[in-house]
Amino acid sequence: MRAVVVTTFGGPEAVRVVETEIPEPGAQQVRIKVAAASLNPVDAGVRAGAFGGAGKQLGLGWDVAGTVDAVGATGAWRVGDEVIALHHGMGRPLGTHAEYVVVDADAVAKAPAGVDAAHAATLPLNALTAVQALDLLELTPGQALLVTGAAGAVGGFAVQLAAQRGISVTALARPADEEFVRALGAAEFTSEGVAAASVDAVLDAAVLGARALTWVRDGGAFTGVIPQAAPAPERGVRTGAVEVTADGTRLTELVALVEKDVLTLRVAGTYPLADAATAHARLAEGGVRGRLVLVP
Structure with missing residues (x-):
């Protein structure tokens, strides 16, 4: 699969799209086929080296919207479920800016009804x-x-x-x-x-x-x-x-507020996964209202 990573720190030019193996879910995990994943300032921080990790491959992306396509030993989710999740943490070799991502089952919520994947991906983080x-x-x-x-x-x-x-x-x-x-x-x-x-x-x-x-x-x-x-x-x-934590139960409550039109989801633009560096350059320009979203 393709995944967006950094191996050296720097500006948007440090962003790379690499080929890597599709990850397998462990116990109490699910694998999501990514439909959309938003780009956040934290990704720019990881890219620039603000959180350390020199000498390692660091995956980018915390938000994801997509479809469950494999499950570990968990009964909470089924293959085919449309979901969103926060893939929380620093220093991972792979993030949500990829074609597939494995996340903890308790970080997942059902995707909001009537909302496209790009908008749904702007909710979790x-x-x-x-x-x-x-x-x-x-x-x-x-x-x-x-x-x-x-x-x-x-x-x-x-x-x-x-x-x-x-x-x-x-x-x-x-x-x-x-x-x-x-x-x-x-x-x-x-x-x-x-x-x-x-x-x-x-x-x-x-x-x-x-x-x-x-x-x-x-x-x-x-x-x-x-x-x-x-x-x-x-x-x-x-x-x-605040030090944000993944919480599927709380995320489910937020999804309900989206469905009641209490929360507004905003997409400032979408980019193919292959153009991740271009999306980073746009984020660096500032003035973005809503989130830029990568679409595999």
């Missing part, structure tokens, strides 16, 4: 990151949340999920994105920031760090999206960062 970040904030209905990077993939899901919970959301994004983020459910919009200590919590999808922390009231909460990169606590504000 970003929506799980958003919902797990919101869980860390422990907000209750009526409290005020500022989401930075609100027009991005994680930020957009965070706005919708928070609004669905009855939380009052202020969206921080570029002025051109105001109409979009308000349509997602943001009650307020800003392109500059808010008054100091004026919100109960910040979900910092834009990775503003200490600057965003100043906007949280004393005793509030701050959650970032890069593990070990959160600012130090101050003024009684809890700080931390």
Whole structure:
């Protein structure tokens, strides 16, 4: 099969498409014939060497949508099931940017009905990151949340999920994105920031760090999206960062929200697997709204 990997670190030119053996599922695993797999900033980070792994082959891709085509010793899934999954972790020789991928059975959810594979592939990593970040904030209905990077993939899901919970959301994004983020459910919009200590919590999808922390009231909460990169606590504000985990049960709940039109799936463009380096170059240009998706 074909798979997208890096063997040396660098820019988009480091991305390679190689021929390799089709992986076999072990106990409590399934193999998915990939129909679509989204490209995320974490893939660019792996490619650039941000997470280490020098001297090894590193597979790219965390999100997948496709069809189960082989199962290990598990009764949860059947050959032919249309599914999505988060293939979580660093340092793997193969990721989801491939023609086939093996994932843990408990990371899998049924694909959302009525949604094409390219859109379905944009859900797992970003929506799980958003919902797990919101869980860390422990907000209750009526409290005020500022989401930075609100027009991005994680930020957009965070706005919708928070609004669905009855939380009052202020969206921080570029002025051109105001109409979009308000349509997602943001009650307020800003392109500059808010008054100091004026919100109960910040979900910092834009990775503003200490600057965003100043906007949280004393005793509030701050959650970032890069593990070990959160600012130090101050003024009684809890700080931390989400470290996303694969969770098929939670992913199933998110699929249900897609099917109820609570969550919006966005594809910024699709690329053949062979053009993975071109997709990386487009991601590096910035300004992408939604996810770029690779299609084997």
